[in-house]
Amino acid sequence: KQEVTQIPAALSVPEGENLVLNCSFTDSAIYNLQWFRQDPGKGLTSLLLIQSSQREQTSGRLNASLDKSSGRSTLYIAASQPGDSATYLCAVPNQAGTALIFGKGTTLSVSS
Amino acid sequence: DTGVSQNPRHKITKRGQNVTFRCDPISEHNRLYWYRQTLGQGPEFLTYFQNEAQLEKSRLLSDRFSAERPKGSFSTLEIQRTEQGDSAMYLCASSLVNEKLFFGSGTQLSVL
Numbered sequence: 387k388q389e390v391t392q393i394p395a396a397l398s399v400p401e402g403e404n405l406v407l408n409c410s411f412t413d414s415a416i417y418n419l420q421w422f423r424q425d426p427g428k429g430l431t432s433l434l435l436i437q438s439s440q441r442e443q444t445s446g447r448l449n450a451s452l453d454k455s456s457g458r459s460t461l462y463i464a465a466s467q468p469g470d471s472a473t474y475l476c477a478v479p480n481q482a483g484t485a486l487i488f489g490k491g492t493t494l495s496v497s498s
Numbered sequence: 499d500t501g502v503s504q505n506p507r508h509k510i511t512k513r514g515q516n517v518t519f520r521c522d523p524i525s526e527h528n529r530l531y532w533y534r535q536t537l538g539q540g541p542e543f544l545t546y547f548q549n550e551a552q553l554e555k556s557r558l559l560s561d562r563f564s565a566e567r568p569k570g571s572f573s574t575l576e577i578q579r580t581e582q583g584d585s586a587m588y589l590c591a592s593s594l595v596n597e598k599l600f601f602g603s604g605t606q607l608s609v610l
Contacts, residue, residue, distance in 0.1 A: 390540070420598065429502075429589055429601040430541070475540050484554045485531065486599065488540030 388413045388480060392489035399466055400497055407461040407492045409476035414454045416478045420486065421450050421461050424473045433474075434461070466496045502602035504590050510608045511580055518576045519605045523592030530573050531599065532565055533589040534558065541589055547573060548595075580609045 389412045399405055409419070417438045422430040434443045434450040436459070442451040449462040459476055473493045477486040503522040511517050523530045528549050533541035544563070545555045549570035559565075562580075567573040577584055587606050591599040 418596070422601075427587075427606070429504075429603040430591075430599075432598045432600065435598045477540070480543075482554070483596070484546055485543035485556075486541075487543070490538065490540050 388416075388478060388487050390476060390478060390487055390489035392474075392476060392492050394492060395490065396493045396495070398495045398497065401466060401468060403466050403496075404462070404464050405466055405494070407463070407474050407494070409459040409461070409489055411457050411459075411478050411487075413478075413481070414457050415481070416454065417483065418479065419450075419452050419459050420477050421448075421459075422475045422477065422488075424475060424491065426473075430475065463494075466494075468496050468498045470494060471496050502590055502592050502600050504588075504602035504605050506605060507603065508606045508608075510610065512610050513582060514579055516576065516578045517580060517607065518574055519588055519590075519607075521573045521575070521590030521592075521602060522571075523573070523590070524600055527592035527594055527600070528570070529593045529595060530567055531591040531593075532573070532575050533591065535587045535589055535604070536585075544575075577607075580607075582609050585609045 420435045421433045436443045436452040447464040452459045473491040475491040477488045531546040532544040535541040547567040562578045565575045587604045589604045591601045593599045
């Protein structure tokens with residue numbers, strides 16, 4: 387059964403720092419991995435989708451990498467800003483490809 | 499198109515009452531998903547539709563839960579005889595096959 391783990395559970399950094407969020411998954415037979423952002427009391431916003439054939443995806447200050455063989459993905463945020471404060475979740479498809487399995491998320495707080 | 503829309507945003511009900519939530523997906527998306535999220539946890543898959551067909555249901559979806567997607571457009575999720583354990587955020591998402599999921603803002607259910 388696929389399990390997704392995110393470390394750390396919470397992270398506080400001062401504005402301007404570069405940071406890395408980690409995601410690990412137990413079954414490496416995935417065809418993509420997705421990173422989401424969630425603000426308190428709101429739905430999820432898709433940030434990056436990495437296909438299994440890709441090693442990384444970039445969008446602005448965000449860079450996500452995928453290493454299927456080791457069952458890991460990282461989300462790199464450059465030059466963090468207070469507006470980046472949110473919970474970041476990673477998700478992988480289940481074996482049938484019919485649903486996403488989510489980690490519990492990393493709650494990021496960026497102070498000005 | 500303004501994205502995935504969910505109504506109501508909040509619902510407070512007494513134990514034993516029935517509730518119904520509505521989701522309007524992005525119009526061209528053929529897949530529609532329902533997830534449930536409790537505080538501090540990632541979303542958990544409940545069920546999904548491809549067009550009007552309900553193709554998978556999680557074991558989390560007890561007999562008190564029913565979902566429909568008539569004509570492959572909007573979807574409804576009904577919970578009968580609500581229990582306090584049903585209190586959660588109910589999230590709807592839509593996508594094209596194997597593409598990014600787009601989530602609505604969710605319906606926060608409180609069962610008193």
